[in-house]
Amino acid sequence: MKMFVEPADVYLYMDIVDFRKSINDLIVVVEQNMELNAFRDALFVFCNKKRDKLKILYWDKTGFALWYKRLEKHRFKWPVDANLQHLNVSEQQLQWLLSGYDVIGHQPLHYNASGL
Incomplete structure (x- = not known):
């Protein structure tokens, strides 16, 4: 996903x-339920009950922006953990999620100069 920001963190x-819920309602979720500052350098990702829609909220230094994605035939492989209120993932894991992959269990690949 190409965005105008390069966030320090991504929270599901x-x-x-x-x-x-629109921008103002999602800010309340971030600040009250997630107990995070909505103005921080981060993306906040939300999923609907059917798991076929995502909303991504972020502060772009001039105002809040809301990005929305709807799948036509499939569902997002949204992680489930009843013990967690939110999950911090990497930008790569967000890309995997948006592409339909399971983000849990995947780790970013790192290569060195020798290819090992």
Whole structure:
């Protein structure tokens, strides 16, 4: 996903979200439920009950932006962990999620000059 920001962090909100919520409502979720500062250099990712839609909220230094993606035939492989309120993932894991892959169990690949 090409964005105008390069976030320091990416957070997945583990509970489902009513997608009638707009920017102001999602800010409340970030600050009250996730107990994080919505103005931080981060992406906050939310999923609906059917797991076929995502919303990504972020502060771009001039205002809040909301990115929305809907899948036509499939569902996102949203991680499930009843013990976590939110999950911090890498940008690569977010790319995998947006591409339909399971982000849990995947780790970014690192190569050195010798290819080992």
